[in-house]
Amino acid sequence: MDRLQFFTPVRIAPGQGYPVQEVDSVAEAMVFLRKWPAGRRGPVYQCALNCCSAALSGNMSAEEARKAFTGFARITRLLDDDMALPIGGESMENVYALRR
Template sequence: MASASSDEFTHPVVVLTSFGRPTAIGTAMEAHMVLVDWPRSRRGPAYEAAAAACLAALRGETATDEARACFVAWAQERGILALEAGLIAASRRSPPRRAA
């Protein structure tokens, strides 16, 4: 019996979405939704591979890790893959205040 979270990634993929906001993508469904929202004019072979892999993972036809790998490759190609979650967390902290 498959669990309800069978489309869950082993580790989330952090991508930069609108206005460079970091967003953790933790499932094949979330990755698929990011891909569906991507402008048609900016799609290509890596997009097609990622979209097909995410759908296949949702259907249970391929491993979720395969879908994640394709999604990572697409995000990296598009320049929206966040390199490290730690860097993102650091960027959200407010800058130190200067003494007056």
């Protein structure tokens, strides 16, 4: 398995009538984040972007980047309902701790 692949994909639901998108790697998360509208880029966006960048450069694991990206998707209400609850001990506190 590629070191930048997520163990569990992040399911993005852009809205009613749109297909659910699965983001299953750091590279795919970066593509998604780079397309995000500039006017909606806040601190949670920046955290996710920084974590994905760190994972790409080998300074963070793909799973840590996944947690940050999942937090971004949750806060922007893009996270698919099936993923709305934390998994495997994941919590929002862990996502925000990555920003420090």
